[in-house]
Amino acid sequence: MLLTDPITLAGRTAPSRVLFGPHETNLGHRRALSDRHVAYYRRRAAGGAGLIVTETASVAADDWPYERAPLAADCPDGWRAVAAACRPYGTLVLAGLGHAGGQGSSAYSQGVLRAPSRVADVVSRELPAELEDTELGPLVEDFAAAARLAAGAGLDGVEIDAGQHSLLRQFLSGLTNLRSDAHGTDRARLLREVLTATRAAIGPGLVLGLRLCCDELAPWAGITPERGAELAAEFAPLTDYLVVVRGSAMNLSATRPDGHTPPGFNLDLCRTVRTAVAGAAPVALQGSVVEVGQAQWALDDGVADLVEMTRAQIAEPELVALLRAGHPERIRPCVLCNQRCRVRDNRNPIVSCVGEPASGHETEDQPVPGRDAQPLDVLVVGGGPAGLEAARVLALRGHTVELAEGSAQSGGSLRTAAALPGRERLALLADWLAAETDRLGVTVRTGTRLTAAQLDAAAADGRSVLLATGSVPGPHGFDRLGGTVVRPAELAADPTARSLPPGPVLVFDPIGDAVGVAVAELLAAAGRPTAIVTQDQVVGTQLALTGDLAAANTRLQQAGVTLYKRRTVLELHDGYALLEDVVTGHKQRAECAVLIDCGHRLPERSLREAHPELPVAGDCVAPRTVYQAVLEGRRAALRLAAGTEGAHR
Ligand code: SF4
Structure with a gap:
């Protein structure tokens, strides 16, 4: 059967x-x-x-x-x-x-x-x-x-x-x-x-x-x-x-x-x-x-x-x-993220999917399959979800595509997230995008960081260029007067946390999405005394959108993570952080050997500033979620293929 x-x-x-x-x-x-x-x-x-x-x-x-x-x-x-x-x-x-x-x-x-x-x-x-x-x-x-x-x-x-x-x-x-x-x-x-x-x-x-x-x-x-x-x-x-x-x-x-x-x-x-x-x-x-x-x-x-x-x-x-x-x-995998297919939240969104953003939008979105009359030679810069999706769509529509990715592996933010507990299936979407681009004949060059001069050369050769260069860490939201700061992406590359200085770890989570909670869980599982700081009344407020809010707080408490709620980090010193209660203004010290800063990232704009005329997609516009990255990568590719944006013909 x-x-x-x-x-x-x-x-x-x-x-x-x-x-x-x-x-x-x-x-x-x-x-x-x-x-x-x-x-x-x-x-x-x-x-x-x-x-x-x-x-x-x-x-x-x-x-x-x-x-x-x-x-x-x-x-x-x-x-x-x-x-x-x-x-x-x-x-x-x-x-x-x-x-x-x-x-x-x-x-x-x-x-x-x-x-x-x-x-x-x-x-x-x-x-x-x-x-x-x-x-x-x-x-x-x-x-x-x-x-x-x-x-x-x-x-x-x-x-x-x-x-x-x-x-x-x-x-x-x-x-x-x-x-x-x-x-x-x-x-x-x-x-x-x-x-x-x-x-x-x-x-x-x-x-x-x-x-x-x-x-x-x-x-x-x-x-x-x-x-x-x-x-x-x-x-x-x-x-x-x-x-x-x-x-x-x-x-x-x-x-x-x-x-x-x-x-x-x-x-x-x-x-x-x-x-x-x-x-x-x-x-x-x-x-x-x-x-x-x-x-x-x-x-x-x-x-x-x-x-x-x-x-x-x-x-x-x-x-x-x-x-x-x-x-x-x-088969495009469902990664069990619940990020776009749950609709009972205060935004009242319609059903969709991080990997297939046309779901729920069938009457509005242009179908991806099809062949374009004039084949292009396209260089996609960046191999995160936006760049991979753009390359996939362009190749599917018959264009010649080369993708240049600066790191050793494509997948970008999907790989970072997949290194964190409960998020492992996100790697399946990165793997699927990589396999599809490979099947469709995209030339992928990892470990390749392009310069503005190389983009000039590509344009001179009549190639179209699409920028999906991702994001970079944003500024710290506190005064750093000492101590060690690590970003989640660095921790994802070392999930055992062995490279961190010994001692207690403080996770600063001003966003409240899955990253801060997962980082705290990872560190607690690695045996580190762990605390998490949020300005909100509960930890991980954005997890209400995916249905994980109550379960996440339960897991953190079961793992022995200290919860500093209604607090922000004012200063980081050697051995401690100075916290402030956002309601009362009361200040206190929290001992920490290292602080993990889960704050906002910023667009990676160096190539964009050199070439403002080029089409862009995903986090290099504004760092957001995988859904927006895939959606914008797809739409930018379709506009490029249709000749309505940035194509040299
Ligand atoms: S949004 Fe996430 S959980 Fe929902 S269908 Fe898509 S991959 Fe699956």
Whole structure:
């Protein structure tokens, strides 16, 4: 049984066993699916996805968990368009249907949250109203009515959400269902009623899937793996497939973790559930499955019948097609960074990917593949993510490309970040970019620092030049009156920290992203007495965007790292740093043999200043994230190829 083999569900055949699961995208227009959704899903269908479950739509109007959360009543036109767009590829398209219950938000509905019992949500702390017994029948009918709408829109079926963020899980759980009525003494009753009513609504010829939380990671009262297996065995005969998920409001970061959690974290749980289900329905593995090798192993070893690879297909929409063509090595890796595919943060961004920034922007971005009429001879200066992506795109479009990188290895900031704990997978993106540029015939010269005169010579030869020269360390944000200062990039080259002076280490982190936290973790793991200084009330504030904030602070405390919060570094002396409380102005000394300065970097502009007419991309414009570097490298390459910027023809 191969990932690329078809699977038949309710008499409908999916072309592969790879599922693109329901996830929040912010692509919607108000509460309807948009043209962006259609293009987003079409691209994954064209890339070989076997099943696509559209973004979960609320079955009731008063359930409005985030601003652009789809509402089933507003979705039929969008569902119809998605089905039409995906049908040519044979992909089965199902509507995700759910209700967030007490995990919703009253910010948009301006109404009360409804839940099984009056248990405040751990995240919002909002106390919901308890659903009256008389409200449960209409709620069941809401699911059935939404399923009828999906069927009427021409979809292949629906998937009911009893996963991490769902009212139906809240009813299943002793954490949140404290009722004494029939839906409390039998906590599975509501889900049983919903599945039965939904099946009656869509009939036997459409697919009915179930996303079921089988481990809430809260064994004192929540669903345990043993109970999850019992529930799965009960519900499997009512469904056409079952997706095994874990987590609850108690542990949100565990439901969609980043690279600190190994890929395939639900393997054991899924195997247990599949054994309990005993063939009553196909079982799907979910949980950071981003490697096709692991996914295939899960099928081979009896863990699952199909595999959900959602982030993997955000990063590589053609994942199945490349696998089918015998080129798994060309699949762009998901590095489990959570930097652009999580959309529930205060910026309200739309879904995208650090390695594939056109994801989510399918209706706006120019496609990368294609051949340009006039081939160019291009010199790309800098082999970080911006330069590598620019070189890749130019070569893909038929241009002759040489890339010059000053250091001994390409990859730039990706390599630096990958040396830090929990960020190791970033090296996979650097490796992939290097392999693709190699495959496409780019001449890469590492250890080659070009001068302005060499750029003059290139221009005189009629070559086009693109600058992606990266960044340099910025000035220290403190007075250095002594002591030793090391930058994260230097530490990344010596992850054992043996080259540092002996004694305690102080990490100064005025940014609050993944770097400062990871540096502190690395040093603590190397056995160094470590402290971290932040001006914020918590360490690593920017990690809220990737979902790692709480987990990062827990890891630091477990590692014994001293946390200096609300402090900044005023001065560095031999043996100590002078800190100031940013609220009270109180000053104190912190002993340190070395300070790691995780402050902002600045653009590397020496060649840019000599040649301001040349196109630029990435950190040499302004040092930011890998996403911006890849995006700008790609766009600069496309503009160069189109002759709209800096090309000599
Ligand atoms: S942003 Fe990161 S985690 Fe998300 S799909 Fe892309 S590589 Fe994967």
